[in-house]
Amino acid sequence: MSTKSDSLRVLVTGGCGFIGVNLARHLLAAGHEPIAFDNCSAGRLNDGDTAGYARVIEADIRDVDALTAALHGVDAVVHLAARTGVVDSVRDPRGDMEVNVIGTLNALLAARDAGVRAFVFASSGAPLGEVEQPGHEAIAPRPQSPYGATKLAGEGLCSAFAGSYGLPTTALRFTNVYGPFSYHKGSVIAQFMKRIMNGAPLVVYGDGEQTRDFLYVDDVCRGILAALERAPMGELYQLGTGVETSINDLVAVLSDVFSDRRVEVAFEPERTGEARRAFSDIRKARRELGYNPRTPLREGLVCTRDWFLESASS
Ligand SMILES: NC(=O)c1ccc[n+]([C@@H]2O[C@H](COP(=O)([O-])OP(=O)(O)OC[C@H]3O[C@@H](n4cnc5c(N)ncnc54)[C@H](O)[C@@H]3O)[C@@H](O)[C@H]2O)c1
The missing domain is CATH 3.90.25.10 (UDP-galactose 4-epimerase, domain 1)
Structure with a gap:
């Protein structure tokens, strides 16, 4: 565990990717210590190296031993690592299941065993599928792609780990970042x-x-930070602009x-x-996380x- 009570050592899976690299800056500015865990299949090692991470671990979330080792001494996890392409998921649903579902299960198990204080999961609007807009947390999801199905499974696993093991998990559904x-x-x-x-x-x-609901990356990072620091138990939030x-x-x-x-x-x-x-109804995140997207398009x-x-x- 890190020594300062308000400073968290945070493992960011997918930390070399688009959102991860931006998040590192926000974590550092808030006084936390970010560590990246990424296989660099989409993100670039160089971006991770220059993002300010205390360490960049080049490894795969399908590798249980690597995750277990990486979680040693870690206070919290932001789980961003995923295959993110809808079209790719239609072409290769099994590949998506292995990374986005089994990979998420691996991250949750390692986080549970390490006794972390918060686990934040990056979900998306894709679990909702074709529903009446704006999307919100109470609508029954109907994913239209394997990618959406894997993110829904991730949300389900987060809820289950809160319910079964008391792991403070939060799933955040990002719009178009x-x-x-x-x-x-x-x-x-x-x-x-x-x-x-x-x-x-x-x-x-x-x-x-x-x-679409276009969300600037700094706003999503502030939402992630709020979830990390407040660590609600097993909750789900839509993060967009509402516009x-x-x-x-x-x-x-x-x-x-x-x-x-x-x-x-x-x-x-x-x-x-x-x-x-x-587009997203973001009232729950505003109310419970103090989330307030403020960057005009x-x-x-x-x-x-x-x-x-x-x-x-x-
Ligand atoms: N960008 C968006 O608009 C958006 C919207 C909704 C949800 N999300 C979710 O947010 C998260 C981050 O997205 P992003 O836009 O930064 O994507 P990204 O592709 O830039 O980042 C994902 C990172 O995960 C890494 N990764 C992939 N498979 C891995 C594996 N098996 N092991 C370890 N690392 C692996 C990639 O190398 C990459 O660096 C994803 O979970 C994505 O589904 C993003």
């Missing part, structure tokens, strides 16, 4: 940024009136943010299975643009 260090991501804002920088048209499927933004509106803001570049749009046929609307996009431009030139 964007920000610095997302270059490797297939998410819409990362894709659009890369296409603008390469002079390629933005591909919009359907009429562009479909909506619904259409893809057409996103394109308009991006055109403004990249005013010195030509932003073209190529409309393509609507993709089957794509949700028409998706334009401001978050400017910071993301600056990072993309800087990393392209270095």
